Amino acid sequence: MKTIKFNLNWNCKLYCNVFSTLRPRDDEKYQLDEVYQILLKGNDMGEATAVMIKHFKLSMMTEAIALIDTGYTKQRAIEIIATLYPDIENIADHEFSYILLERTIKDSNHNNQYNELQHNQAATIPLPG
Numbered sequence: 001m002k003t004i005k006f007n008l009n010w011n012c013k014l015y016c017n018v019f020s021t022l023r024p025r026d027d028e029k030y031q032l033d034e035v036y037q038i039l040l041k042g043n044d045m046g047e048a049t050a051v052m053i054k055h056f057k058l059s060m061m062t063e064a065i066a067l068i069d070t071g072y073t074k075q076r077a078i079e080i081i082a083t084l085y086p087d088i089e090n091i092a093d094h095e096f097s098y099i100l101l102e103r104t105i106k107d108s109n110h111n112n113q114y115n116e117l118q119h120n121q122a123a124t125i126p127l128p129g
Contacts, residue, residue: 001047002029003037004101011071014038014045018102020069022077024085025055025095035104048101059092069098 004021006014013019023030032053038045058078066077082091 001037002034003039004048004099005039005042006045007041009040010069013069014040018051018100019048020065021099021101022058022061022065022069022081023097023099024088025097030097030099036101038101047104049104050099051102052100054098055095056098057093058096061096061098065098 004023006021009015030050030053032050035047035049038048058081061074061077063074066072066074070077070080072080078092081096082088085091085094088094
């Protein structure tokens with residue numbers, strides 16, 4: 001099974017039954033109706049199916065997609081994404097995929113989210129500027 005790895009639970013989205021991710025376009029890896037193992041810092045967060053994939057240059061990302069996916073404005077999200085993918089030159093012109101994922105098993109506890117919130121300190125990442 002293919003995996004989608006997260007280092008940070010942006011906007012606490014991984015606790016939802018439906019959540020999104022922005023990734024550099026990779027048509028081999030990210031396919032509609034494909035089931036993925038979701039990992040957060042190596043921890044199993046369950047399985048989810050890609051139910052929608054939309055491709056666009058990062059500069060064309062809407063404010064709504066930026067806010068829902070990352071919790072940041074479009075401009076700030078692009079700056080942060082640039083730090084996550086330092087090998088991509090001119091990140092704003094690079095094609096990304098906005099992938100909407102739906103959990104295969106709906107779980108009101110979402111893989112012990114309460115325990116994670118109680119035992120983990122808030123993650124911080126260095127932001128540019």
